[in-house]
Amino acid sequence: MALISTLRSVARFSGPGGRGRLSRAANVDDLRAIAKGRLPRGIFDYIDGGAEDETTLAGNSAAFNDWSFVPRIMRDVSEVDTSTELLGQRRAAPILLSPTGFTRIADSDGEIAVARAAARAGLPFCLSTLGTRSIEEVAAAGAGDKWFQVYVWRDRDLVADMLTRARAAGYSTIALTVDTAVLGRRERDVRRGFTLPPKLGLGTVIDGLTRPAWTWDFLRGGEITFANVAGSVGGGTAVTLSDFISSQFDPSLSWDDIAWFREHWSGPIVVKGIQSVADARLAVDHGAEGIMLSNHGGRQLDHSPAPIHLVAPVREAVGDRTTIICDGGIRRGSDIVKAIALGADACGIGRAYLYGLGAGGESGVDTAIGMLVSEMQRTMALAGVRNIGEITCDLVAPRGRIPR
Numbered sequence: 015m016a017l018i019s020t021l022r023s024v025a026r027f028s029g030p031g032g033r034g035r036l037s038r039a040a041n042v043d044d045l046r047a048i049a050k051g052r053l054p055r056g057i058f059d060y061i062d063g064g065a066e067d068e069t070t071l072a073g074n075s076a077a078f079n080d081w082s083f084v085p086r087i088m089r090d091v092s093e094v095d096t097s098t099e100l101l102g103q104r105r106a107a108p109i110l111l112s113p114t115g116f117t118r119i120a121d122s123d124g125e126i127a128v129a130r131a132a133a134r135a136g137l138p139f140c141l142s143t144l145g146t147r148s149i150e151e152v153a154a155a156g157a158g159d160k161w162f163q164v165y166v167w168r169d170r171d172l173v174a175d176m177l178t179r180a181r182a183a184g185y186s187t188i189a190l191t192v193d194t195a196v197l198g199r200r201e202r203d204v205r206r207g208f209t210l211p212p213k214l215g216l217g218t219v220i221d222g223l224t225r226p227a228w229t230w231d232f233l234r235g236g237e238i239t240f241a242n243v244a245g246s247v248g249g250g251t252a253v254t255l256s257d258f259i260s261s262q263f264d265p266s267l268s269w270d271d272i273a274w275f276r277e278h279w280s281g282p283i284v285v286k287g288i289q290s291v292a293d294a295r296l297a298v299d300h301g302a303e304g305i306m307l308s309n310h311g312g313r314q315l316d317h318s319p320a321p322i323h324l325v326a327p328v329r330e331a332v333g334d335r336t337t338i339i340c341d342g343g344i345r346r347g348s349d350i351v352k353a354i355a356l357g358a359d360a361c362g363i364g365r366a367y368l369y370g371l372g373a374g375g376e377s378g379v380d381t382a383i384g385m386l387v388s389e390m391q392r393t394m395a396l397a398g399v400r401n402i403g404e405i406t407c408d409l410v411a412p413r414g415r416i417p418r
């Protein structure tokens with residue numbers, strides 16, 4: 015008896031459910047490993063993979079290691095505050111939950127779970143055009159700040175209609191994705207013959223048998239459709255993503271189109287997918303209130319620059335004329351602190367929350383966000399900064415170079 019109570023006092027046992035699993039994860043990479051074990055392989059690879067040789071995908075995260083902190087000590091860091099202002103609104107941390115299409119394939123609550131978790135954490139959530147929950151369903155999920163990501167379809171009436179719906183549903187901001195003139199070749203999806211929504215072919219069924227929790231959730235979750243466009247463009251049928259995109263997306267999109275969006279949207283416009291200083295300047299010249307330095311998480315052009323490498327030169331080129339969001343490769347709170355030090359206003363996260371969603375549904379998203387925010391707080395305390403305003407360029411230096 016005494017032995018059991020001693021054991022109880024030193025060990026906390028966790029049950030087999032989601033919370034037990036999640037409580038054993040120490041960081042976002044651990045959530046990725048759990049998601050890998052829970053999701054069918056094709057689905058995990060759809061989320062995890064990138065274009066061609068995945069050089070950009072790997073480089074996005076690795077590039078954060080090119081910067082080290084220049085920590086300062088003996089500063090009173092008993093209170094550390096991660097809150098910040100982004101596009102006129104106060105946020106709990108400089109983090110945006112970036113848009114990801116087909117989120118319901120990771121968990122049946124999909125975008126609703128992600129939007130709720132973002133709202134709880136005081137962060138904005140951006141719904142994708144290719145969301146699997148509609149503009150209105152996500153708006154009804156909670157009071158948090160919502161952005162809508164726009165892909166430009168050939169059918170401009172359909173785009174205008176989505177913008178009207180987003181405005182009516184209270185979305186504050188649009189993110190105009192400009193890096194998808196054609197679809198990047200994601201070779202993991204090619205090899206697996208992956209379709210969206212997923213076809214319940216023999217391979218998926220066999221894979222699903224070894225992932226019973228996901229399969230049960232998938233089967234009871236109802237049909238997965240492109241909820242924002244279902245009915246208009248054959249949203250309910252299973253297609254390969256590349257066929258769908260080449261039939262619907264408008265590759266003639268150009269800078270002149272920003273004026274069209276300005277006519278149809280009165281709130282802030284954020285251009286997502288800027289990959290050069292020259293285009294950052296053009297976006298600002300065309301009046302973009304924000305830009306997302308992003309290569310679509312390495313899913314489009316392989317060998318494009320890591321967003322973190324663009325932050326300082328873009329800030330230098332555009333000054334304070336626009337809001338800069340660094341999007342791609344963020345797996346640690348320290349990555350966010352580095353991006354802010356180099357000149358970003360905030361960071362976008364994609365896979366970090368999708369791994370959480372795949373690992374444990376909505377509480378997995380809470381866990382992923384919580385990890386990033388607490389890592390930010392710890393990094394700030396250890397580096398000697400108390401708030402976002404104190405994170406300035408002298409907090410980082412190129413790795414191996416010690417400033418004098």
Ligand SMILES: Cc1cc2nc3c(=O)[nH]c(=O)nc-3n(C[C@H](O)[C@H](O)[C@H](O)COP(=O)(O)O)c2cc1C
Pocket residue numbers: 060061062074112113114115142143144163191286308309310311312313341342343344362363364365366368
């Ligand atoms: C599974 C998945 C789906 C995505 N779908 C979209 C999308 O529909 N629209 C879009 O603009 N970006 C999309 N993205 C890109 C993200 O918005 C974001 O730019 C990217 O995930 C950031 O990189 P990270 O995953 O390393 O954080 C997607 C990314 C992933 C991983």
